[in-house]
Amino acid sequence: MKISDIKVDTFRYRTKWFRDYEGHSCAGAERWTTNNMLTIRTDEGAEGYFFAGPSQGVVDSLIKPALLGQDPFFREKIWQRMRRMQKLTNSLPDMLIAHVDCALWDLAGRYLQIPVYKMIGAARTRIPAYASINAGDDIPGGLSSPEDYARFSEELVRDGFKAIKLHTWMSPLPGAPDVKRDVAACAAVREAVGPDITLMLDPHHHYDRIEALYLSREIEKLGFLWIEEPMNEYSMSSYVWLNGKLDMAVLGPENLEGSYQSRAEWVTSGACDMLRGGTGEVGGITPILKLIHLAQAFNLRMEVHGGGPHNMHVLCTMDNGWFYEWGLLHPMVERYRPFPWQKTLYDPIDAEGFVQVPERPGLGDDIDFDYVREHTIDEGAVGRGAPDVY
Amino acid sequence: MKISDIKVDTFRYRTKWFRDYEGHSCAGAERWTTNNMLTIRTDEGAEGYFFAGPSQGVVDSLIKPALLGQDPFFREKIWQRMRRMQKLTNSLPDMLIAHVDCALWDLAGRYLQIPVYKMIGAARTRIPAYASINAGDDIPGGLSSPEDYARFSEELVRDGFKAIKLHTWMSPLPGAPDVKRDVAACAAVREAVGPDITLMLDPHHHYDRIEALYLSREIEKLGFLWIEEPMNEYSMSSYVWLNGKLDMAVLGPENLEGSYQSRAEWVTSGACDMLRGGTGEVGGITPILKLIHLAQAFNLRMEVHGGGPHNMHVLCTMDNGWFYEWGLLHPMVERYRPFPWQKTLYDPIDAEGFVQVPERPGLGDDIDFDYVREHTIDEGAVGRGAPDVY
Numbered sequence: 001m002k003i004s005d006i007k008v009d010t011f012r013y014r015t016k017w018f019r020d021y022e023g024h025s026c027a028g029a030e031r032w033t034t035n036n037m038l039t040i041r042t043d044e045g046a047e048g049y050f051f052a053g054p055s056q057g058v059v060d061s062l063i064k065p066a067l068l069g070q071d072p073f074f075r076e077k078i079w080q081r082m083r084r085m086q087k088l089t090n091s092l093p094d095m096l097i098a099h100v101d102c103a104l105w106d107l108a109g110r111y112l113q114i115p116v117y118k119m120i121g122a123a124r125t126r127i128p129a130y131a132s133i134n135a136g137d138d139i140p141g142g143l144s145s146p147e148d149y150a151r152f153s154e155e156l157v158r159d160g161f162k163a164i165k166l167h168t169w170m171s172p173l174p175g176a177p178d179v180k181r182d183v184a185a186c187a188a189v190r191e192a193v194g195p196d197i198t199l200m201l202d203p204h205h206h207y208d209r210i211e212a213l214y215l216s217r218e219i220e221k222l223g224f225l226w227i228e229e230p231m232n233e234y235s236m237s238s239y240v241w242l243n244g245k246l247d248m249a250v251l252g253p254e255n256l257e258g259s260y261q262s263r264a265e266w267v268t269s270g271a272c273d274m275l276r277g278g279t280g281e282v283g284g285i286t287p288i289l290k291l292i293h294l295a296q297a298f299n300l301r302m303e304v305h306g307g308g309p310h311n312m313h314v315l316c317t318m319d320n321g322w323f324y325e326w327g328l329l330h331p332m333v334e335r336y337r338p339f340p341w342q343k344t345l346y347d348p349i350d351a352e353g354f355v356q357v358p359e360r361p362g363l364g365d366d367i368d369f370d371y372v373r374e375h376t377i378d379e380g381a382v383g384r385g386a387p388d389v390y
Numbered sequence: 391m392k393i394s395d396i397k398v399d400t401f402r403y404r405t406k407w408f409r410d411y412e413g414h415s416c417a418g419a420e421r422w423t424t425n426n427m428l429t430i431r432t433d434e435g436a437e438g439y440f441f442a443g444p445s446q447g448v449v450d451s452l453i454k455p456a457l458l459g460q461d462p463f464f465r466e467k468i469w470q471r472m473r474r475m476q477k478l479t480n481s482l483p484d485m486l487i488a489h490v491d492c493a494l495w496d497l498a499g500r501y502l503q504i505p506v507y508k509m510i511g512a513a514r515t516r517i518p519a520y521a522s523i524n525a526g527d528d529i530p531g532g533l534s535s536p537e538d539y540a541r542f543s544e545e546l547v548r549d550g551f552k553a554i555k556l557h558t559w560m561s562p563l564p565g566a567p568d569v570k571r572d573v574a575a576c577a578a579v580r581e582a583v584g585p586d587i588t589l590m591l592d593p594h595h596h597y598d599r600i601e602a603l604y605l606s607r608e609i610e611k612l613g614f615l616w617i618e619e620p621m622n623e624y625s626m627s628s629y630v631w632l633n634g635k636l637d638m639a640v641l642g643p644e645n646l647e648g649s650y651q652s653r654a655e656w657v658t659s660g661a662c663d664m665l666r667g668g669t670g671e672v673g674g675i676t677p678i679l680k681l682i683h684l685a686q687a688f689n690l691r692m693e694v695h696g697g698g699p700h701n702m703h704v705l706c707t708m709d710n711g712w713f714y715e716w717g718l719l720h721p722m723v724e725r726y727r728p729f730p731w732q733k734t735l736y737d738p739i740d741a742e743g744f745v746q747v748p749e750r751p752g753l754g755d756d757i758d759f760d761y762v763r764e765h766t767i768d769e770g771a772v773g774r775g776a777p778d779v780y
Binding site for chain 1: 470513679687707
């Protein structure tokens with residue numbers, strides 16, 4: 001079986017999310033935006049899909065030359081080939097490789113009629129989830145104060161969550177960042193939800209060591225489980241320093257390029273007490289398995305960053321995983337609804353605060369292909385700067 | 391789908407191999423011996439097999455309680471369960487867990503009708519093989535002198551091999567070990583095969599540091615690729631010391647319990663320049679993948695110890711693997727023949743010195759079930775010490 005075509009369908013949908021210029025998600029008025037559906041197809045008609053994939057231009061210039069004619073089951077060969085291309089091709093980041101790799105796993109599972117987590121080797125089917133609260137803002141009734149976080153956290157506990165992570169106020173928001181305000185939000189949430197709810201913090205990512213240690217010590221007193229990324233992660237030494245001081249776990253790294261290799265340095269340097277890797281950030285399911293296995297070799301728990309089918313499946317293959325990240329969540333955006341291109345919600349939360357992996361083949365996304373087809377746009381429109389598209 | 395039965399068929403076959411009391415294979419007169427076929431079966435009739443599995447007694451007392459009623463695709467869960475049993479159950483070594491795990495992978499591949507290496511994610515289908523010459527002996531025309539090794543190596547090169555590993559003379563053989571004689575055998579082989587054949591050495595495993603360094607330096611001069619296990623591997627410090635001195639790679643560890651975790655310590659301590667793990671020694675395919683991934687995180691090549699379907703499949707998923715070990719080979723034992731319970735030879739060597747993974751589902755062993763059935767014996771006979779059985 002050979003890969004015969006790779007196609008990107010760019011389609012429109014309505015959203016209340018937008019991004020600030022540092023990349024943080026923000027809540028706002030409903031508007032049109034676009035997404036991409038990546039389809040990898042074989043000469044036998046097998047197909048695999050991934051959403052938020054690369055543009056057709058990137059696929060044509062970079063991905064097709066590496067993949068067309070290959071057996072789609074040669075995932076390791078294909079992944080290593082893409083990784084080697086990164087040396088001289090700056091436009092092929094780990095995140096983009098991830099989309100291709102995830103689509104190949106989806107294809108394999110659909111072809112064999114088995115969920116991906118069972119193909120890898122299953123460890124569990126249910127995962128405790130944590131509610132991942134969006135970064136702070138200045139919207140009244142949104143996330144503009146410690147009290148807003150406290151009130152919203154109470155709602156999330158009523159929804160079933162037993163664990164909550166705060167993102168606090170970050171630049172470029174005026175007045176942010178501010179470690180004292182971060183501490184006030186964390187204290188207000190602890191006060192609101194009581195001692196039995198697990199809490200974590202993901203603050204502004206550009207504090208210095210003094211600020212990071214102050215913040216860490218304060219939330220350590222509040223019984224937080226971890227702090228993540230209070231400083232730029234390219235300074236591993238800063239994390240070795242911080243992690244050496246704290247009992248509370250330092251979780252990281254999130255966005256570091258270099259996938260499992262740069263993260264192996266964090267492990268052996270003692271820069272984190274819980275290892276981190278999102279299937280997207282590290283380049284897909286193929287490399288995140290390497291990272292999970294690395295963590296297992298050193299008795300480290302690992303957090304899989306972000307939600308979605310790809311992260312859910314790998315979490316179900318791990319004995320050292322912990323939470324599924326459910327988010328981002330904001331008081332003014334409807335929760336627990338499928339995206340418009342999904343027929344059903346992938347990850348409903350149950351009364352015990354768990355999510356359950358779907359038993360559909362592949363990654364198990366319940367795709368509404370009619371929706372995608374009916375909303376597909378000329379991709380060129382994106383390039384021309386259509387005003388409703390970010 | 392649930393595991394409904396686990397069965398061991400003990401059967402007789404003829405062999406020219408026996409083992410000395412330290413466990414080394416030795417060539418001798420043809421005789422009867424036994425092997426076990428482990429069969430894991432599900433309520434849907436799916437089956438997976440592994441040869442050289444545990445006895446029915448071990449299966450009944452240890453394996454069945456852990457596996458019966460489990461979904462056979464929950465390999466990670468089952469493997470971690472068996473690993474945890476090791477803490478208090480001395481009779482469940484990594485090698486035995488490996489047999490169960492390999493049978494589960496075979497079952498999964500047979501059920502899905504796909505070779506195991508593609509289920510994991512393929513990297514290649516052909517692997518360079520090295521001829522693994524048996525340990526030395528005192529049999530005229532066998533492996534009793536440097537000249538015997540040289541002559542036999544020439545034959546192996548004619549057979550197609552581009553790489554050869556010597557096992558030299560080991561205790562309890564009278565006169566062994568002797569580092570000078572080891573060096574003489576290595577020099578004779580290098581002289582016989584010329585500079586273009588890759589050579590490696592696996593000598594006596596209980597030398598001290600002075601002997602190990604002398605031997606290493608001498609074969610380094612002969613252009614050997616690696617030395618493996620010249621000292622007891624539980625002294626990791628000895629290997630850190632040796633590896634720090636040599637340019638030639640130290641390969642290890644082979645038999646260390648603790649699977650990927652104890653091997654992670656070798657990696658971070660710099661005890662080896664090439665990591666080692668046999669699918670058998672580290673507890674199966676599930677954990678060797680963790681070890682392969684660990685090695686990849688640190689730019690280490692890894693040698694997969696031993697031949698057979700399970701090792702062949704994992705080698706085909708690695709970009710950092712090297713050779714397939716073909717052996718053991720001895721001048722007085724017929725080469726390149728299937729075992730009596732195999733219809734075809736699993737790993738024929740081609741003119742370029744490569745082996746090719748079979749495309750049959752699962753581990754792809756071409757099992758002669760009729761042979762097994764016709765030669766099955768009452769397992770109790772083994773326990774009673776039947777004289778032809780070791």
